[in-house]
Amino acid sequence: MSVNVENIPAAAEDARLVQRLRAAGLRPTKQRLAIAGLLLDGRHRHVSADSLAREIRDAGMQMAGGTVYNTLNQFTDAGLLRRVTVHNEHSVFDTNTSHHHHFYDAETDRLIDIPADQVLLADLPNAPKGHDIASVDVLIHISSKNG
Amino acid sequence: MSVNVENIPAAAEDARLVQRLRAAGLRPTKQRLAIAGLLLDGRHRHVSADSLAREIRDAGMQMAGGTVYNTLNQFTDAGLLRRVTVHNEHSVFDTNTSHHHHFYDAETDRLIDIPADQVLLADLPNAPKGHDIASVDVLIHISSKNG
DNA sequence: ATTTGTGCAAATCGTTTGCATCTGA
DNA sequence: TCAGATGCAAACGATTTGCACAAAT
Numbered sequence: 399m400s401v402n403v404e405n406i407p408a409a410a411e412d413a414r415l416v417q418r419l420r421a422a423g424l425r426p427t428k429q430r431l432a433i434a435g436l437l438l439d440g441r442h443r444h445v446s447a448d449s450l451a452r453e454i455r456d457a458g459m460q461m462a463g464g465t466v467y468n469t470l471n472q473f474t475d476a477g478l479l480r481r482v483t484v485h486n487e488h489s490v491f492d493t494n495t496s497h498h499h500h501f502y503d504a505e506t507d508r509l510i511d512i513p514a515d516q517v518l519l520a521d522l523p524n525a526p527k528g529h530d531i532a533s534v535d536v537l538i539h540i541s542s543k544n545g
Numbered sequence: 546m547s548v549n550v551e552n553i554p555a556a557a558e559d560a561r562l563v564q565r566l567r568a569a570g571l572r573p574t575k576q577r578l579a580i581a582g583l584l585l586d587g588r589h590r591h592v593s594a595d596s597l598a599r600e601i602r603d604a605g606m607q608m609a610g611g612t613v614y615n616t617l618n619q620f621t622d623a624g625l626l627r628r629v630t631v632h633n634e635h636s637v638f639d640t641n642t643s644h645h646h647h648f649y650d651a652e653t654d655r656l657i658d659i660p661a662d663q664v665l666l667a668d669l670p671n672a673p674k675g676h677d678i679a680s681v682d683v684l685i686h687i688s689s690k691n692g
Numbered sequence: 693a694t695t696t697g698t699g700c701a702a703a704t705c706g707t708t709t710g711c712a713t714c715t716g717a
Numbered sequence: 718t719c720a721g722a723t724g725c726a727a728a729c730g731a732t733t734t735g736c737a738c739a740a741a742t
């Protein structure tokens with residue numbers, strides 16, 4: 399009996415990612431697949447260019463720093479990731495691209511997702527003349543209780 | 546009749562600023578007074594280190610770039626200014642230190658204050674275990690209607 | 693006189709870019 | 718083949734820092 403490639407989870411996952419990248423208009427190159435494998439597995443996570451580069455190295459792969467940045471930007475432009483503005487230190491990318499908000503703990507530089515329906519904006523001001531509201535970001539800063 | 550220094554507006558303003566800085570625990574040096582004169586006049590404005598440096602030069606004064614940064618940070622630590630996180634390009638400082646939110650127009654990199662009472666957060670999630678909500682920032686991105 | 697701040701330049705940090713080389717279609 | 722990617726290093730822009738000098742108390 400021959401082995402069907404489709405039955406090998408890793409290969410199946412790979413094929414899925416190839417399609418996902420193609421659908422996003424991105425050529426499925428080795429390094430894009432590597433990053434997609436780490437980030438686009440359905441889990442919701444937050445990464446920085448730096449933390450991702452570390453993760454890639456820890457996985458035994460190697461990639462130029464610039465490529466990590468470029469790939470994150472391409473994924474973001476393609477809508478596969480969302481850039482979250484938290485502070486000015488470094489960019490944070492969110493694998494959860496749906497509408498939601500965040501808790502931010504400055505002590506640990508950690509972000510926690512808040513489903514959009516848990517934050518009810520009862521009253522919003524009108525956008526200034528000639529402008530529309532494009533998006534609303536709510537960032538809730540938290541600190542440990544005996545802070 | 547002798548001239549009373551207190552009657553000269555500029556001098557009176559200067560005296561007020563000297564006290565303001567002292568109260569904040571900052572020595573009233575020439576350059577801190579210069580920046581305080583520009584920023585702490587009661588008007589609500591948003592400046593970046595760069596725009597402030599330009600403003601200082603345009604006023605005929607001169608100041609080392611590092612001093613502008615250091616002073617903005619000192620003022621912020623002292624509570625005279627508030628740092629607003631809008632994006633990762635550069636820091637924005639707000640002379641309005643009271644609780645409020647912002648519109649942000651990426652096209653012009655302009656911030657507009659929204660009084661706190663115009664944004665009603667009807668429902669907020671509880672902070673994660675062991676944590677308290679420190680502050681809530683609402684940033685509303687706007688774009689021109691014929692975007 | 694002492695402490696604190698400033699000026700300036702160099703250093704740092706995150707990120708982007710240019711260009712020769714390589715790779716996927 | 719050939720457009721499009723990668724690797725690397727240099728370039729960059731914002732911000733911080735180290736140290737000799739100057740000003741505030």
